[in-house]
Amino acid sequence: MKKKLQTKFSTRQYMLSKDFEIYYYNDKVLSPVKAHTHDYYEFYFFLEGDMDMCIGEESFRIKHADLVLIPPNTSHYPRFIDSEKPYRRFVLWISREYLNELMQISKDYGYLMQHVLVTKQYVFHNDLINFNAIQSMIFGLIEEIKSDRFGRDAEISLRLNSLIMYLNRIVYDQNSDKSFKTEKALYLNLCDYINNHLEEDLSLDKLASEFYVSKYYISHAFKHNIGISIHQYIMKKRLMICKDAILGDDAISHVFRRYGFNDYSSFYRAFKKEYGISPKEFKSKYEISENI
Template sequence: MDKQILQYSSNHFFMNHMVSDPPYDVATHIHDFYELFYFVSGDLTYYIEGQAYKLYPNDLIITNSKELHRIVFNSASRYERKYIHFQPEYISSYQTDEYNMLSYIENRKLGNFNRIPAKNVIEDGIFELWNHIDETSQENSPESKIMVKTYFIQMLIAINKVLSKYNQSYISNHKYSQKIVSILDFINKNLSEKITLNILEDRFYVSKYYLCHVFKKNTGFTVMEYVTYKRVMKAIELLISGNPALDVAHTVGFGDYSTFYKAFKKITGFSPNQYFKATK
């Protein structure tokens, strides 16, 4: 059962604070926005593009609009979280040629440097700024929306400063299979080609049954679930660029348009043509 503690929205910006008891696994998904996920309490592992992050209170998870992610709960512990969804338009008036507030969030290798540990969240002022956003969002004053945005801009700058200092010591100590790294790389570079468990088995000299097990264990996704999501993500890029839906279906590796249509609508909630029109 979910209990909402706080909610706030503005143009291109949405914030929520919720508690769930007991929690349920969150299926693989992507967003067409950026997400800042503030972990308060619970017992979970956050999977992003094959990387597994075991979270601790006050950890912050960052995902951009290209990263597949899901949450798997390790127990039925009470689950509390805060999150912010925002689109680039929300901060566009603050962007300058000299300073891009999204550069570190956007220009990471997918699934890397997504977690800012609690120590940095607190010591680098992110915790305090998030609290300012919470408090200000509930004020009924003419200036509150402006104040929320200015605190948020400051928080993005603080996040960038932490990300700029990142190195491998910040990554979860989850022991990640190098074989899976190679397979993920192969999938992302060959989305237009036929990809099956048999093909992966032959190419990487691993039993497809073992591959299914270790892939799910390491990434939180099934192999074909991952392939389908990545193909749809690539399709979105091509549709936005003006490519016809039928051509896109073949370009991203779907054998027929019907299969592409069903997968696209299941993941995005829109048909390919509806999605294209919605972005115009």
């Protein structure tokens, strides 16, 4: 699956698109790259490999889960270290014009970029929780770009803007005296992950493997922050999306299977308990009200 999302590396240092470009690279051998600049913001999300990033007069050893942001007109180049590891990373280019448009909506979109321009801090270290969330968001964005689904352009814009805001929040939290505690960050990232993967396996085993923490810690963090169990939260979210889907063209039998219910009887009981009405009664009631 992920191999289909990879892009063959190019030495091109200019954008073909007006607003942004994003790539997933996985290379074992790369020719040396000379120092260069460009007129857009360049984000590196480092996944694997041994390298230094030379920015201006400084050199930074880059590690797994690091985020590197290079502002426009800033000289930089990667210096590769002999290693058997592949050089694997995401690269995101964002035009200044697109960022300015976002900042017209909210100045919060520009916090990270302004912070880098003022402080000259180009490298940001992430814990696995934050970086796994970033990685999931980026893969989702690339998958949407390569799709031909209805609403594709609007969904791409939403996903990109959400990613940019998420990066701003991470750096803001790192710089704030009231930064999130690990448990709070885990809870927030779990909510994001669950909401974006309602059609997939959301067992505790799956979540524990995604976030590299124990099942007990996940359960505790969730119960402590929201007051209900993670199972109850997932159930409520799945029932909400099923309720909306039922009003579409899909048959109820397709809807409940898509969102993780093994059989209709368990879906029926959960739906009626949550909304006080059966799925079929709900659909009929809505269709009647529409025809009045």
